[in-house]
Amino acid sequence: MKKTKKTSFTMIFVYIFLTISAIFSISPFLWIIIGSTNDAHAIVTGKLTFGNQLATNFKNLFGSVNMGIALGNSARIAFFTVLLTLTTTSMAAYGFQMYKTRHKENTYSFFLLTMMVPFASLMIPLFQIIVLLRMLNSLSAIILVTSASVFMIFFFRQSFMNYPTEILQAARVDGANEFRIFVTIFIPSMKSTYAAAAIYSFMNSWNAYIWPLIVLQTNDKRTATLLISSLSSAYNPDYGVIMTGIAVATLPVIIVFFAFQKQFVQGMVGSVKQ
Template identity: 50%
Template sequence: MKSKSLTFLKYTFLIICSFISIFPFYWMIAGATNTSNQIAEGKLSLGTHFLKNLSALLGAYNIPLIMWNSLKISLVTVVLSLLVTSMAAFGFEKFNTRRSELIYSILLLFMMIPFATLVIPLFKMMAGLNLVNQHLALILPYISNIFLIFFFRQSFKSFPDDIMDSGKIEGAGNYTIFFKLVFPMMKSTYAAAAIYAFMNSWNSYLLPLIILQTEDKYTMTLLISGLSSASYVANYGVQMMAIVIATLPTLILFLMMQKSFVAGMTGSLKA
């Protein structure tokens, strides 16, 4: 009887937590189907203004272009950051020296610096490189992600050195070992890192705000921010529609890679 009561309390707690987690997402979808007045009144049920809100958003902004801008920036950032950070982490872990450990410790200290304090120096750097209002200025700062270096290094700690030694015996170089032995066995780790890198780039707001100056270069985060100040009276239905559209790529990516994400977070190897 006691075990049944405990099980009931556990499931009740999990249901409540699930509801709290899912409710904002449901409210966002419901808001995209209602008018601004209905949302302001607190209506939580699905409405009939989905197509009207969508047509109003598409009529006012070039959504396909803005979505392509965000996807292009995020995908290029993911590919380059995974390549650079994983190779750096592999070098720190498997070819470590006293100097490399010192450099790694300094990099970890840099994680404590708030990104907001780096915005002005980054803007001056990009202005000096004539990259203001260019998407490349949003890609370069995110390539060398210190957290990903730390994440990859922790995963590489479980990578067997015997496999590397076997590759060296067969005459394989370090790059061959990395791309043909390490990478295939660490796919789950790369999947988890890819989701993190994608979300980090996709949700970036502060840097695009100061770098991008014309609407044809805008990302979805800037569009959503601009919708709240586009007029004296906010159109919550259109805002919710834009948020739903901006959420879809991240949601689809996570649903496609959720198993690999969970495995990667636990540091598992896959032969």
């Protein structure tokens, strides 16, 4: 009886703690939603109730500010970045894990060491390469640089370590080539890992700021993140429009995460469908 009461009190404390944590976690986004319904004066004065300026803020955001173009640019960059990242990094991780070569581990260790190099020290060389390739002020410059992720190679390889190699060996005995094995057997059985990697890559690409700020130099190429940043740095910022822009730019990330939440959790723990 005492053990049951102790367990009940423990669960009550856990639920109270989780409730408070959830409130603190969601309160910034809730404040953004409330701010998107008010004008700049109401936000500056600290109004914490819903207003009637949502339609006006949306009209200004997609009319005079051209948020639609910025969202389109962000969507194209995110889509092709995720596609290219998953393709190249998973194939690299597959090679590191499934093939046995003399210098494989040394090469893999060298790749991991590059993760210690800060991106700030790579910006100038990368910018010079982009200029030489005549890709300045293009979405391709963002996609190519952000899709080269050593962390994603590490993430995929760690998940691939639990894969039963007997399946691949049986497919080779049946005469299947490596590309067919990878596409038709390996990828379908690792859907959770790919979903987790896709969410991570999408969030990084969608929220990228420094590299797009350096490469993209015209207004018609700006991403949603750059557009919101430019609004907040204006001489007389319209905080209602800014809040609306932040809410709109956050929605795709929320939708993608909740749509693949189950696969994301399974992928992070290295789940493999047998």
